[in-house]
Amino acid sequence: MNRMVLLTLCLALLTGCGSSVRVIDPTTDPAEEANFSSADYFEITDKMMNSIETNGFFELYRAEHGGEKPVLLLAKGLKNNTDEHIDTRLILEKIRTAMVKEGIADYVDDHAFDMALDQLNMQATDLYDNSKAAKIGRFVGAKYVLRGTISNLRKSGGREDINYMNVTLDIFEVETLLIKWTDEVDIKRASKRGMFR
Amino acid sequence: MKRLAFAAIALLVIGCATYTSKMQHSRDAFYDGHYEEALEDLNKLLSEAKGSDHYLYRLERGRIRLAAGRYDSAIVDLQEAEERFSDIEGTISLSEEISSIIINPTMGEYEPYNHEKILINSYLLLAYWLRGDREGAIVERNRIVSKLGTYINTLNEKDRDELDIPFSRYLAALLYEVQGLEDDARIEYRRVGELYPDAAPQAVNPHLTELAVFIDAGHAPIKVSREIRGYFERNAGVLFGFFFYPGNENPLVYNLGVVSAFSPDNLGVIFTFAFPQLIRDESIIHSYRVVIDGIDAGEAVLLDDFEETTVSTFNRKLGSILIGAALRTTLKTLAQTKLKDEVGGAADILGKFFSVIDRADTRSWQTLPAEMFVYRLETTPGEHEVFVRYLDNCGEVVAVSRKVRVMVERDGKGIVYFASGVAGDV
Numbered sequence: 104m105n106r107m108v109l110l111t112l113c114l115a116l117l118t119g120c121g122s123s124v125r126v127i128d129p130t131t132d133p134a135e136e137a138n139f140s141s142a143d144y145f146e147i148t149d150k151m152m153n154s155i156e157t158n159g160f161f162e163l164y165r166a167e168h169g170g171e172k173p174v175l176l177l178a179k180g181l182k183n184n185t186d187e188h189i190d191t192r193l194i195l196e197k198i199r200t201a202m203v204k205e206g207i208a209d210y211v212d213d214h215a216f217d218m219a220l221d222q223l224n225m226q227a228t229d230l231y232d233n234s235k236a237a238k239i240g241r242f243v244g245a246k247y248v249l250r251g252t253i254s255n256l257r258k259s260g261g262r263e264d265i266n267y268m269n270v271t272l273d274i275f276e277v278e279t280l281l282i283k284w285t286d287e288v289d290i291k292r293a294s295k296r297g298m299f300r
Numbered sequence: 301m302k303r304l305a306f307a308a309i310a311l312l313v314i315g316c317a318t319y320t321s322k323m324q325h326s327r328d329a330f331y332d333g334h335y336e337e338a339l340e341d342l343n344k345l346l347s348e349a350k351g352s353d354h355y356l357y358r359l360e361r362g363r364i365r366l367a368a369g370r371y372d373s374a375i376v377d378l379q380e381a382e383e384r385f386s387d388i389e390g391t392i393s394l395s396e397e398i399s400s401i402i403i404n405p406t407m408g409e410y411e412p413y414n415h416e417k418i419l420i421n422s423y424l425l426l427a428y429w430l431r432g433d434r435e436g437a438i439v440e441r442n443r444i445v446s447k448l449g450t451y452i453n454t455l456n457e458k459d460r461d462e463l464d465i466p467f468s469r470y471l472a473a474l475l476y477e478v479q480g481l482e483d484d485a486r487i488e489y490r491r492v493g494e495l496y497p498d499a500a501p502q503a504v505n506p507h508l509t510e511l512a513v514f515i516d517a518g519h520a521p522i523k524v525s526r527e528i529r530g531y532f533e534r535n536a537g538v539l540f541g542f543f544f545y546p547g548n549e550n551p552l553v554y555n556l557g558v559v560s561a562f563s564p565d566n567l568g569v570i571f572t573f574a575f576p577q578l579i580r581d582e583s584i585i586h587s588y589r590v591v592i593d594g595i596d597a598g599e600a601v602l603l604d605d606f607e608e609t610t611v612s613t614f615n616r617k618l619g620s621i622l623i624g625a626a627l628r629t630t631l632k633t634l635a636q637t638k639l640k641d642e643v644g645g646a647a648d649i650l651g652k653f654f655s656v657i658d659r660a661d662t663r664s665w666q667t668l669p670a671e672m673f674v675y676r677l678e679t680t681p682g683e684h685e686v687f688v689r690y691l692d693n694c695g696e697v698v699a700v701s702r703k704v705r706v707m708v709e710r711d712g713k714g715i716v717y718f719a720s721g722v723a724g725d726v
Contacts, residue, residue: 180435183435183438183439184438184442185439185442186439186442186443186446187439188436188439255442257446259446259450260450261389261390262389262390262391296387296389296390296391297391298390298391298392299391299392299393299394300387300388300391300392300393
């Protein structure tokens with residue numbers, strides 16, 4: 104009997120020592136603090152995409168341009184007015200990915216310009232078969248820009264932290280500066296640390 | 301008699317190295333401008349550090365890395381330290397609290413003073429700005445403003461004047477100007493002007509092309525451990541003992557006669573009352589002249605006196621520190637006089653041992669400067685070469701900083717930061 108108890112204890116100890124890996128769903132990963140979390144990226148993308156799809160501007164554009172999709176450009180990043188170091192470009196890129204996948208719009212790649220220019224210059228040399236080389240002068244200019252701001256208002260005191268975050272995005276027309284779509288997402292979260300650590 | 305001699309030697313010789321003594325080499329190397337040497341020593345300390353000191357060493361390393369221009373690694377150190385200090389704020393570790401009372405006050409994790417918490421973000425702001433990441437600097441600015449609201453703005457007027465951090469407010473205001481947020485900048489500059497009228501700019505103009513030069517001055521005050529140590533024993537009914545006082549190497553011997561209130565038996569009682577003392581380090585530098593593009597542009601003015609803030613904060617906490625020290629001394633003495641019979645002498649031996657090795661908690665952020673000076677002038681857009689002449693009170697140049705090249709955009713604000721040690725040990 105004593106041996107059984109001893110064996111059980113040893114097994115319990117050994118089990119506790121092993122390392123483990125588990126997969127976490129980033130879309131539902133609960134925030135442990137009041138700070139910006141990975142799930143917020145998904146929440147913002149979902150809400151913004153719903154708004155874009157129901158806005159009507161993109162359908163109207165396609166109707167007026169013979170089914171052609173509008174061409175957009177991403178801003179360098181969201182204007183970060185928070186007190187957290189957030190990868191704001193990721194929010195824009197997630198929305199871009201969703202819009203392209205849904206066939207709502209086309210995007211020009213603002214990061215690929217130098218690379219594309221190098222390739223075009225290279226292919227214009229005699230090193231390449233000129234009949235099959237990529238043609239110069241066919242870059243498409245963006246008519247609209249997706250941009251935005253993320254802000255927060257935090258109240259901290261002792262072990263309690265209350266964080267209100269606001270993400271506002273808009274799409275403006277380059278020619279006219281008119282805002283064609285805009286929406287915002289509010290997130291408010293409070294966390295309280297335990298008294299004992 | 302042998303026991304007496306042993307007790308005297310033990311009280312004089314044995315004792316754990318304090319944080320201040322461990323940091324001495326790294327601190328001296330940093331202030332001498334030997335950043336690599338300071339970092340090498342600090343890395344060694346960090347690898348040997350117990351958990352309770354780990355993030356304090358990270359703070360020290362972050363400061364040195366910032367001074368050495370290693371902005372990325374400075375950011376990592378300062379950010380991780382900030383995160384940890386934020387996590388433990390307002391929380392209690394029972395095991396640490398108990399061992400701090402029974403064994404040593406350094407058993408508890410280091411928790412920075414509130415003004416140090418704000419300075420962490422101020423140095424992070426500098427690191428981001430100097431590496432060209434304006435967005436990152438703005439985030440740190442927002443954190444500074446938030447912490448000023450939590451730790452400083454809620455204080456009464458007297459405390460606020462003593463504990464405010466005008467350096468942090470100045471940095472925040474400068475970034476507000478860069479963003480074109482004049483009103484926000486004005487609020488912070490107004491507060492700077494209330495504390496140091498010469499340091500605040502005469503007017504707020506985001507469209508002015510300006511250069512702001514920040515200069516670390518002097519060395520942060522450090523804490524040292526002071527101990528009153530003693531030994532008592534009762535022999536033939538007579539209470540006899542000796543004391544070692546701080547600053548007095550010779551023991552003071554007492555013969556207290558037949559006192560009945562305190563009754564150690566013939567095994568004797570060793571006791572130590574250890575408390576920290578803050579030591580200022582006087583600088584021979586009297587003024588700082590800023591030279592821009594080879595022209596003596598002017599004298600920097602005092603923007604912040606960190607030393608005074610540290611002393612004010614320390615004095616506010618001194619009461620509770622002394623109570624803690626007295627409690628520790630009492631418990632260790634009681635262990636030797638009251639418990640030993642019940643536990644067969646183990647408590648007596650432990651009480652003696654922990655009494656002998658007792659030291660005060662000397663931990664503090666030791667690579668901070670004593671003061672911060674600022675010089676600001678309107679300039680032309682483009683690249684400028686800046687350096688600082690360090691003058692003594694006779695107006696003689698005793699040291700010259702390295703030369704720094706800085707690019708100032710049209711209608712923008714450029715900054716230059718001369719950290720401690722750039723001119724060697726001055």
